[in-house]
Amino acid sequence: MTVTSSEQAQILAEALPYIRQFAGKTLVIKYGGNAMTDDKLKEGFAQDVVMLKLVGLNPVVVHGGGPQINELLEKVGKQGEFIQGMRVTDSETMDVVEMVLGGLVNKEIVSLINKHGGKAVGLTGKDGHFIRAKKLFLKSPDAGVIDIGQVGEIESIDPSLVSLLDSQDFIPVVAPIGVGLDGEAYNINADLVAGKLAETLKAEKLLLMTNTPGVLDKQGNLLTKLTAKRIDELFADGTISGGMLPKISSALDAAKSGVNAVHIIDGRVPHALLLEILTEAGVGTMIRAE
Numbered sequence: 001m002t003v004t005s006s007e008q009a010q011i012l013a014e015a016l017p018y019i020r021q022f023a024g025k026t027l028v029i030k031y032g033g034n035a036m037t038d039d040k041l042k043e044g045f046a047q048d049v050v051m052l053k054l055v056g057l058n059p060v061v062v063h064g065g066g067p068q069i070n071e072l073l074e075k076v077g078k079q080g081e082f083i084q085g086m087r088v089t090d091s092e093t094m095d096v097v098e099m100v101l102g103g104l105v106n107k108e109i110v111s112l113i114n115k116h117g118g119k120a121v122g123l124t125g126k127d128g129h130f131i132r133a134k135k136l137f138l139k140s141p142d143a144g145v146i147d148i149g150q151v152g153e154i155e156s157i158d159p160s161l162v163s164l165l166d167s168q169d170f171i172p173v174v175a176p177i178g179v180g181l182d183g184e185a186y187n188i189n190a191d192l193v194a195g196k197l198a199e200t201l202k203a204e205k206l207l208l209m210t211n212t213p214g215v216l217d218k219q220g221n222l223l224t225k226l227t228a229k230r231i232d233e234l235f236a237d238g239t240i241s242g243g244m245l246p247k248i249s250s251a252l253d254a255a256k257s258g259v260n261a262v263h264i265i266d267g268r269v270p271h272a273l274l275l276e277i278l279t280e281a282g283v284g285t286m287i288r289a290e
């Protein structure tokens with residue numbers, strides 16, 4: 001992208017009020033595995049995160065990696081299976097999840113941010129036991145309770161480790177793995193970790209970056225604003241399915257718990273983060289409690 005100096009001045013003039021408004025505030029950014037498709041986009045994401053930190057905001061990254069887990073599962077001869085947007089996780093799958101999320105994906109994002117001048121630190125919920133989890137049982141109207149293995153729901157998040165890193169100018173990069181009472185690992189949907197972390201940190205914004213322009217209706221039109229009532233209707237008539245289910249639930253919970261702005265945005269748009277945070281261009285779907 002080539003930008004002339006007068007365009008640069010215009011961009012800066014537009015961004016300044018937002019920089020002032022958000023200075024010192026925490027933003028939780030969920031970077032979905034589906035938005036990590038090509039190297040240029042990943043570089044752009046890392047540049048945006050570094051830029052936000054440089055201008056005085058506190059970005060906290062939570063990443064997914066569903067497609068990347070599927071790839072490694074296939075290599076070991078296993079097929080990924082999802083129920084209500086959650087991966088069925090036996091102990092062999094849990095090992096793969098920990099390797100991919102805690103290892104490959106986490107360290108790739110950390111390296112990219114550091115390459116662009118940031119100081120990223122990768123964490124899983126096992127570090128300092130900061131994400132405590134217990135086994136999740138899904139509820140289904142037909143099958144009653146469904147056991148999907150080592151999948152966790154969050155019991156509590158200790159914000160002190162992330163806050164400590166923030167205060168020392170580091171950028172926390174969190175893989176969605178929780179720890180149980182006996183030190184066992186739990187696979188947690190990354191949207192749920194991002195939502196709960198945003199609530200716990202009293203974040204100003206929660207941004208969920210995915211591979212659609214936002215939430216779409218049955219005709220494929222973008223829904224730019226959603227409230228709890230409309231979300232109930234979309235759940236009931238089947239407009240929202242698969243990975244969008246946990247995403248919307250955690251977005252709504254965060255909005256209800258006082259996170260000021262919650263957006264689902266298209267991570268395939270170059271520099272979607274900066275556009276959303278520092279310009280008037282509203283990209284994606286905004287979720288509000290009412």
Ligand SMILES: Nc1ncnc2c1ncn2[C@@H]1O[C@H](COP(=O)(O)OP(=O)(O)O)[C@@H](O)[C@H]1O
Nearest residue numbers: 032033034210211212215216239240241243244
């Ligand atoms: N109403 C909807 N609007 C947009 N996407 C939807 C909707 N219902 C289901 N989806 C699906 O949700 C997916 C995003 O969730 P997911 O695959 O978990 O992404 P991520 O890896 O970014 O968390 C979309 O790619 C789409 O297939």
Ligand SMILES: CC(=O)N[C@@H](CCC(=O)OP(=O)(O)O)C(=O)O
Nearest residue numbers: 033064065066086087188189190
């Ligand atoms: C329980 C559960 O489903 N965990 C997810 C964790 C990764 C994730 O959420 O990745 P995305 O954000 O890319 O979908 C999984 O195993 O795929």
